[in-house]
Amino acid sequence: MKFNAWFQCINGCSGRHPLNEIIYRCPQCDELLEVQHDMDLLKQLSSEEWKALFKDRVGRHEWPYGSSVWGKKEWVCPNLDNANVVSTLEGGTNLFWAERLGNQLGLSDLWIKQCGMAHTGSFKDLGMTVLVSMVKQMISEGKNIRAVACASTGDTSAALAAYCAVAGIPAIVFLPRDKVSLSQLIQPITHGVLTLSLDTDFDGCMKLVKQVCEKNDIYLANSMNSLRIEGQKTISFEIVEQFNWDVPDVVIVPGGNLGNVSAIGRGFEMLKELGLIDKYPRLVCAQAQQADPLYRSYKSGFKKFEAIQAKTTLASAIQIGDPVSVKKAIKTLQTFDGIVEEATESELANAVGRANLTGLFCCPHTGVALAVLEKLVNQGKIKKHDRVVVVSTANGLKFTDFLHKYHTGNLEGISSEFAYSPINLPADYEKVKETILNNVD
Numbered sequence: 001m002k003f004n005a006w007f008q009c010i011n012g013c014s015g016r017h018p019l020n021e022i023i024y025r026c027p028q029c030d031e032l033l034e035v036q037h038d039m040d041l042l043k044q045l046s047s048e049e050w051k052a053l054f055k056d057r058v059g060r061h062e063w064p065y066g067s068s069v070w071g072k073k074e075w076v077c078p079n080l081d082n083a084n085v086v087s088t089l090e091g092g093t094n095l096f097w098a099e100r101l102g103n104q105l106g107l108s109d110l111w112i113k114q115c116g117m118a119h120t121g122s123f124k125d126l127g128m129t130v131l132v133s134m135v136k137q138m139i140s141e142g143k144n145i146r147a148v149a150c151a152s153t154g155d156t157s158a159a160l161a162a163y164c165a166v167a168g169i170p171a172i173v174f175l176p177r178d179k180v181s182l183s184q185l186i187q188p189i190t191h192g193v194l195t196l197s198l199d200t201d202f203d204g205c206m207k208l209v210k211q212v213c214e215k216n217d218i219y220l221a222n223s224m225n226s227l228r229i230e231g232q233k234t235i236s237f238e239i240v241e242q243f244n245w246d247v248p249d250v251v252i253v254p255g256g257n258l259g260n261v262s263a264i265g266r267g268f269e270m271l272k273e274l275g276l277i278d279k280y281p282r283l284v285c286a287q288a289q290q291a292d293p294l295y296r297s298y299k300s301g302f303k304k305f306e307a308i309q310a311k312t313t314l315a316s317a318i319q320i321g322d323p324v325s326v327k328k329a330i331k332t333l334q335t336f337d338g339i340v341e342e343a344t345e346s347e348l349a350n351a352v353g354r355a356n357l358t359g360l361f362c363c364p365h366t367g368v369a370l371a372v373l374e375k376l377v378n379q380g381k382i383k384k385h386d387r388v389v390v391v392s393t394a395n396g397l398k399f400t401d402f403l404h405k406y407h408t409g410n411l412e413g414i415s416s417e418f419a420y421s422p423i424n425l426p427a428d429y430e431k432v433k434e435t436i437l438n439n440v441d
């Protein structure tokens with residue numbers, strides 16, 4: 001069966017552009033593009049047929065359908081030769097039942113979608129597999145692409161570096177100096193990717209990489225490139241499939257450049273249009289107070305949006321003042337009865353501290369989402385029996401420096417409510433026993 005998808009302007013300008021064309025913005029109005037699928041072709045299969053097909057593929061051997069992104073290839077990027085897919089078996093992440101944390105917050109049905117359990121430790125793999133696969137296809141067709149580049153707050157660069165290394169395609173990453181974690185910095189380096197550590201912030205890196213990619217035959221891998229959104233929207237597919245095709249009441253996701261909240265919305269829209277679900281969840285975008293341009297716009301009823309200068313936040317991957325996908329995100333939030341809420345540094349750090357005591361191992365961005373969850377429960381906007389999914393965006397192991405500082409009380413201006421530290425002792429039975437008895441009831 002034949003399926004089809006193309007780029008189209010989000011403002012609705014006419015004109016379709018093939019997915020293997022090097023184009024990021026509408027030639028008529030300069031707005032972002034989005035991928036549109038031929039929905040009539042997808043409707044040739046019934047919702048039950050799609051469900052059965054997806055279920056059969058994931059985790060199996062047949063290339064490339066074992067990946068949870070490529071197991072839905074027809075819905076993601078049908079115009080791609082399987083031989084050009086660059087995959088590390090992405091997706092299929094755990095939906096963690098946060099029973100103890102839920103109880104503490106007064107919720108009976110709380111789940112954490114563990115998107116950080118991924119090849120490079122963040123959800124960015126889901127989109128990067130699509131983008132780099134399309135690059136491989138374009139190169140195989142003879143298009144002139146010397147390298148792929150991105151600006152990053154640390155996770156996009158890690159994903160780009162890994163996927164390009166898998167495919168043998170040169171990559172360049174633009175990082176804001178001293179604003180990514182050591183693990184994030186080391187990822188592109190160990191993949192042998194040209195790593196530019198620039199004396200600016202993410203928004204500054206973004207401006208430069210756009211300029212570089214305008215000429216020079218270098219392909220831009222940031223999420224204004226909507227191929228990435230197509231991969232990331234599989235987060236929604238996975239969530240409802242894991243609930244046996246039931247839709248949760250609320251989905252909370254931390255937002256920086258705002259591609260992911262838009263992607264999750266797209267995922268639910270597609271599921272509904274193709275009859276696999278019959279309602280929408282409420283979508284919540286969680287921002288760090290230090291970098292909250294969308295929250296400010298939400299407060300004005302989305303009447304206006306102003307970019308800001310983002311301030312330093314522990315949630316470094318969302319330290320963005322001028323988000324590329326803001327228009328898409330606002331449209332999404334309006335469709336999904338959306339809420340935007342924010343968290344202070346202290347709130348996000350202590351939300352991680354609390355959650356980790358229940359067996360999670362959260363990154364600071366997940367902390368933003370969890371702190372926002374707490375607020376919405378207190379405000380009565382989330383009810384006791386609501387089924388809530390918090391999208392955990394990265395693996396906590398990428399942010400051990402933050403956790404170490406949290407537990408040693410070295411986060412400036414933050415009092416660590418759930419801090420624990422190791423106890424130094426001589427190797428002496430009596431001392432060890434005494435200490436244990438003093439600390440265990």
Ligand SMILES: *Cc1c(COP(=O)(O)O)cnc(C)c1O
Nearest residue numbers: 155256257258259260365393394
């Ligand atoms: C990229 C990223 C985000 C933000 O996603 P956007 O699509 O930029 O809003 C959140 N958390 C982590 C860990 C990320 O890497």
Ligand SMILES: [Zn+2]
Nearest residue numbers: 009013026029
């Ligand atoms: Zn346009």
